[in-house]
Amino acid sequence: MASLKELAKRPESFTGGHRLCTGCGAGTIARQALFAAGDKPVVVTSATGCLEVASTIFPFSAWNVPFFHSAFENSAASCSGIETAYRSLKKQGKIADDIRFIAFGGDGGTYDIGLQSLSGAMERRHKMLYICYNNEAYMNTGIQRSGATPRGAHTTTAPTGKVKTGKDQNRKDLTAIMAAHDIPYVGQTAVGYWNDFMTKVQKALEVDGPSFINIIQPCRLGWGYKPEDTMVLGRLAVETCIWPVYEVVNGEYKLNIKPKEKKPVTEFMKHQVRFKHLFKPENQTLLNEIQVEVDQRWAKLLRLCNEQPIA
Amino acid sequence: MIKTTYAKGKVVAKTGNEVMAEAMRQIAPDVVAAYPITPATEIVQIFSQFVADGLVPTEFVAVESEHSAMSACIGACAAGARTMTGTSSQGLALMWEMLYIAAGLRLPLVMAVINRALSAPINIHGDQSDTMGARDAGWIQIYSENSQEAYDNMVQSTRIAEKLQLPTMITTDGFIISHCMEVVEILPDEDVKKFAGEFKPERYLLDIKRPYTLGAIDLQDYYFEHRFQLADAMNNAIPVILEVAQDFYKTFGRKYDLYEKYCMDDAEVALVIIGSAAGTAKVVVDDLRSKGVKAGLIKIRVFRPFPAKQLAADLAKLKVVAVMDRADSCSGAGAPLYTDVTAALYSNANAGLPLPKVVDYVYGLGGRDIDLDHFHEVFARLEKIKAGGPIGPVVEYINVRK
Numbered sequence: 242m243a244s245l246k247e248l249a250k251r252p253e254s255f256t257g258g259h260r261l262c263t264g265c266g267a268g269t270i271a272r273q274a275l276f277a278a279g280d281k282p283v284v285v286t287s288a289t290g291c292l293e294v295a296s297t298i299f300p301f302s303a304w305n306v307p308f309f310h311s312a313f314e315n316s317a318a319s320c321s322g323i324e325t326a327y328r329s330l331k332k333q334g335k336i337a338d339d340i341r342f343i344a345f346g347g348d349g350g351t352y353d354i355g356l357q358s359l360s361g362a363m364e365r366r367h368k369m370l371y372i373c374y375n376n377e378a379y380m381n382t383g384i385q386r387s388g389a390t391p392r393g394a395h396t397t398t399a400p401t402g403k404v405k406t407g408k409d410q411n412r413k414d415l416t417a418i419m420a421a422h423d424i425p426y427v428g429q430t431a432v433g434y435w436n437d438f439m440t441k442v443q444k445a446l447e448v449d450g451p452s453f454i455n456i457i458q459p460c461r462l463g464w465g466y467k468p469e470d471t472m473v474l475g476r477l478a479v480e481t482c483i484w485p486v487y488e489v490v491n492g493e494y495k496l497n498i499k500p501k502e503k504k505p506v507t508e509f510m511k512h513q514v515r516f517k518h519l520f521k522p523e524n525q526t527l528l529n530e531i532q533v534e535v536d537q538r539w540a541k542l543l544r545l546c547n548e549q550p551i552a
Numbered sequence: 553m554i555k556t557t558y559a560k561g562k563v564v565a566k567t568g569n570e571v572m573a574e575a576m577r578q579i580a581p582d583v584v585a586a587y588p589i590t591p592a593t594e595i596v597q598i599f600s601q602f603v604a605d606g607l608v609p610t611e612f613v614a615v616e617s618e619h620s621a622m623s624a625c626i627g628a629c630a631a632g633a634r635t636m637t638g639t640s641s642q643g644l645a646l647m648w649e650m651l652y653i654a655a656g657l658r659l660p661l662v663m664a665v666i667n668r669a670l671s672a673p674i675n676i677h678g679d680q681s682d683t684m685g686a687r688d689a690g691w692i693q694i695y696s697e698n699s700q701e702a703y704d705n706m707v708q709s710t711r712i713a714e715k716l717q718l719p720t721m722i723t724t725d726g727f728i729i730s731h732c733m734e735v736v737e738i739l740p741d742e743d744v745k746k747f748a749g750e751f752k753p754e755r756y757l758l759d760i761k762r763p764y765t766l767g768a769i770d771l772q773d774y775y776f777e778h779r780f781q782l783a784d785a786m787n788n789a790i791p792v793i794l795e796v797a798q799d800f801y802k803t804f805g806r807k808y809d810l811y812e813k814y815c816m817d818d819a820e821v822a823l824v825i826i827g828s829a830a831g832t833a834k835v836v837v838d839d840l841r842s843k844g845v846k847a848g849l850i851k852i853r854v855f856r857p858f859p860a861k862q863l864a865a866d867l868a869k870l871k872v873v874a875v876m877d878r879a880d881s882c883s884g885a886g887a888p889l890y891t892d893v894t895a896a897l898y899s900n901a902n903a904g905l906p907l908p909k910v911v912d913y914v915y916g917l918g919g920r921d922i923d924l925d926h927f928h929e930v931f932a933r934l935e936k937i938k939a940g941g942p943i944g945p946v947v948e949y950i951n952v953r954k
Contacts, residue, residue, distance in 0.1 A: 282760040286627070293767075299774045302765035307757040309630055310767035311653045315623035321613065322585060322627025322635075327758055329582040329611040329633055336632075338760055358623065361616030 242440050248276050252305070254283075259303035260295040264468025266432035266458035266475065267292045267347075270374045273435055274343060275306065277442035283341045284309070284323055288316035288350030291381045292374060314354040317362035317371055320344035324367045341446050342369040348389035349379040352415050356388075363422040363451045370445045370452045373415065376460035384463040388413050391483075393524075393531055394515045396463075401518045406527055411534060419453040420489040426452035427489040430497070432459060433475030437486055437497055444490070457484045465514025477509040482539040487546060494545040503539075503551045506532050557805030561737040568699040568729035571736050572638070572664045572722070573598035575706035577608055578744035581662075582633035582751075585613035585624035590676045591726040592640040592666040599638075618643035622650035629659040630766050632756030634710065636661065640726060641668035644682045648689075651719075655690025655782060657766060660713035660720070660751075663691075664706065667827065667878075668726040669918040677919020678726035680827060683855075684879035684888040690782050692720040692789060693856035695826045697812075699724070699734040701853075704806055707739065710748050711796045716789050718782075725828040725878075727919060739804055747803060789857045810859035812851040815841055816866060819848025821934035824867070824893055825876040826852045829915070829922050833876070836927035847931055858892050864900030867893070870908040872934040878916045886912045886947050909937055912947045926950055 243251075254275035261268045271292060275283065284307045287293040293310045296303040311319050320342050330336045344362075346355050351373040359371060378396050379385040386399040392411040395401045399408040416429045425448040428441040438456060445452035459474035461467070466474060478484035479498055483506055486498040507528065510516035519528050543550060556563055566574065573595045576584070584603075586596040603612045615621045618639055629635040639647065644665060654661055665683050669675040683693060692712060696702035702724040713720040724730055739747075755764055770778055790810065797808040812830075815837050816822065823833055830851040840847040850866065852859075867873055875894075877887030885891065890912035901907050913930060915922045930950070937943055 284631070284757050284760070294769045297765050297768035299768040299770045302768060304765055305763060307760060307763045308765040308767075309627065309757055311623060311626055311657070312649055315620060315650070318615065318620035318623035319627035321615075321620075322583065322624030322629075323631040323757055325583050325585070325611045325613050325624065326628040326631035326633035326635070329609065329628075330631075330758065332611075333582070333609050335582075336758055338758070340758060340760060357616060358620050361620055364616070365613065 242436055242443070251276055251279070254305045255296070256303050256305060258301065260298060261291065262462055262468070264461040264471045265291070266376070266460070266471050267374050269432055270372065270438070270456055270458060271296070271345065273439050274372060274442050277439035278341060278343070278446060281341055282306070282338055283343055286310065286316050286320040286323065286344045288346035288355055289313040290347040290350055292345055292347070294381060313350050315358045316344040316346040316350060316355060317359040320369045320371070321362040321365060321367040324369050344369055344371045346371065346373055347381070348373060348375040348377060349387045351375070352388035352413060360422065363419065363424050363453065366450050368450055370442065370454065373453070373455045374458045375455055376458045376463060377412070378463050380460045380463045389415065392534070393519050393527055395518060396515070406518060406524055407515070416455045419455070423492065424451045424453060425449065425491055428454040429484070429488070430454065430486050431457045431475040431479050431484055433472040434479070434486060434498065441488060463515065466512050470512060474509070474512060477504070477512070480504045481506050481509040481535070483509055483535050485539065485542050487542060494542070496542070496546040496548050499548065500551060506535050556737050558737065558739060560740045560743065561804070563735060563737050565733050566699065566736050567594070567731055567733050568702050568724045569594035569666070569731065570598060571699045571703040571738070572706050572724070573602070574738060575703050575744070576636055577602045578707070578741050579636070579710055579748045580608045580745070581610055581636040583611050583613065583625070583628035583635045584637060585615050585621045585628065585635070586637045587615050587618045587621045587639070587643060589618070589640045589643040591668060591730045592638045592643070592664065594730070595638040595664055618646040619650060622647040622654065625661050626650060626654050626657065626659055629661050630657065630757050632753050632758045634751035636663065638664035638666070640666040641670055641682045644686060645670060648686070651686055651689040651691060654719040656778070658717040658782070658785070660710070660717055662709045662713050663719070663721045665721045665723045666726045666730045667723050675918040676726070678728045679917045679919065680879040681917070683721060683723050684881070687856055687888060690718065690786065691856060692716065692718050692793070694720065694722050694854055695852060696722065696724045696729065697828055697830045697851060699729055699732070699736045702729060703736055703738065704800065704808065707744055707747060708796050708800050708808070710751070712793055714751055715792050715796070716785055718785055718789065728828045743803070747800070786857050790859065793854055808853065810854045810862060812853065813866065814849040814851065816848040816850065818846055820846040820871045821931060821938055822848035822850060822870050823874050823876055823930065824850045824852065824889065826855065826889060827878060829876065829878065832922060832924060833927045836924055836931060840931055845931065845935065852889070858896065860892070860896035860899060863893065864896040864905065867897060867908055868900060868905040872937045873908050873910045874930050874934055875910060875912045877912060877914050880914050880917065887914050890947070909943060911943065913950050914947065915950045920951055922951060
């Protein structure tokens with residue numbers, strides 16, 4: 242991976258002037274992904290969502306690379322069509338360039354409405370990288386629960402109330418679902434670890450086949466925290482082992498970041514309005530249960546990665 | 553045995569699906585993405601075999617749904633590839649969202665649609681509910697009476713789509729045409745290829761030296777202009793469709809228009825109809841003509857754009873018209889073809905032309921047969937109305953247990 246100094250000299254493919262919120266991690270993800278792609282040409286697709294609507298308000302576009310959007314649930318299918326066109330035209334000698342393909346989707350467009358399209362594209366082995374910028378709810382439409390929303394989080398469609406404590410269910414493990422597709426590269430990472438994310442993008446673009454990266458992206462509006470804390474929250478998600486940073490390369494699990502100490506989940510949750518209600522005394526049991534779930538998932542991942550628990 | 557119109561043409565016995573796949577092989581698109589659905593599956597199967605045998609340079613994507621089929625086709629076409637697909641009924645319904653997007657992004661895809669009833673109840677047989685439901689999506693719609701027309705329309709399709717930058721669907725009636733073996737004249741590969749020409753998009757995603765954003769969000773300040781441009785393209789599509797038909801006629805000898813006029817020169821009563829049932833109706837027209845009845849028929853080929861002006865001028869010469877709809881819109885006020893025909897007549901009446909009396913018949917839903925007797929029954933009613941009898945219910949359902 243290039244140094245920050247070297248990266249700063251690279252041309253910007255995702256430029257300023259977009260309308261993403263102050264402190265939004267999605268812009269960081271797009272910019273770093275394209276930095277990581279380097280000099281090699283890329284074509285980008287995106288699902289409908291924050292990143293797309295905020296970066297392509299006609300007649301403006303933040304993208305200095307070819308960018309395509311058509312609908313919510315089909316970023317992977319669209320990208321697979323573009324990649325197929327590339328193979329066809331290249332085979333026929335109609336284009337000469339060596340082009341890479343990156344599809345973006347939020348958690349709603351990936352975990353939920355776009356899961357079938359993503360699964361199909363991965364199974365068909367299109368040579369494309371799918372990046373899920375996962376802010377754990379439908380933020381673009383106003384913070385509704387998704388399949389990625391964690392248990393206990395307040396959203397506008399699984400709100401807290403007199404008899405409810407936010408979302409009842411835990412999120413599904415999409416990274417594991419993608420690993421189960423036996424694709425050459427699957428990675429999970431967090432905003433706040435630029436080196437890890439960009440390394441993963443580079444690795445993913447190098448493999449001969451489909452690849453997938455799930456990156457957790459703190460959303461200051463939906464999570465309810467100060468905009469300057471985006472990187473801090475990304476790191477806390479990792480340090481509490483709520484969101485481990487690992488990769489699955491040709492089926493081999495590898496833990497990329499092992500926190501020095503395993504912080505309690507409350508260290509991540511206490512900064513966020515969406516979890517505020519969990520800190521009431523009557524919700525202590527739920528908070529304990531969430532900690533147990535995180536511990537179990539972490540222990541399972543350590544076994545897969547052949548790692549010892551944190552001392 | 554049919555007479556060939558083109559010296560190098562080859563007369564063969566093939567089904568509707570086989571000839572549509574054959575036209576696709578000859579056009580040899582860069583990408584085909586498709587999903588199986590009865591009765592269109594064969595097209596995809598046959599085409600996959602062409603790919604497997606190396607007969608086409610096409611990359612075939614066997615996607616996991618029709619929504620992804622249309623999404624992948626839209627992506628491929630936007631990337632700069634000539635792209636085709638095929639579907640039917642529920643498959644078309646699942647594509648609904650993407651149909652509007654293909655048109656809105658002005659991508660000249662071509663899709664073979666084998667007309668089939670929509671669920672529920674589930675039914676696999678031929679009616680035109682599927683494409684009629686998609687009539688306002690911004691796609692060119694061209695219907696075929698038989699396999700020869702299906703083949704010829706496919707041969708013309710890419711030229712029309714690419715010149716207009718409008719997605720185009722070519723349809724035939726499910727099973728009645730798609731699975732029925734007929735004698736068809738197939739044109740030589742190289743001549744079809746030459747007729748279709750090369751796809752040269754103005755902008756495309758794989759043109760990495762000229763990066764551009766396609767599919768941006770339009771707010772109140774631009775959306776209307778882009779939708780107006782789409783409407784404008786559709787409003788001006790007829791000359792292009794006719795120009796391609798004229799070139800097809802000059803090259804291959806078969807004549808196509810926006811609609812076919814059958815015994816219309818001095819007709820007083822006539823049907824307006826779409827698709828395979830026109831063949832049956834023509835037999836009845838012939839029979840009535842032999843008995844001195846001034847019967848005629850208009851068979852719509854191009855339904856989108858709707859040839860309102862031309863059609864109204866032709867219908868204005870008639871006394872009574874029956875519009876035959878193989879689809880229902882459940883509007884309570886007539887089926888899709890009827891409402892378009894009557895709207896066209898009314899617009900024309902404003903220009904001072906006389907109005908014939910018009911009734912609507914919904915027929916053949918879910919593949920229900922319509923035979924000679926039914927058309928005789930329709931014409932008998934038209935004759936009675938012509939003679940001053942009561943019109944009765946404007947919208948009728950024929951050959952159904954009520």
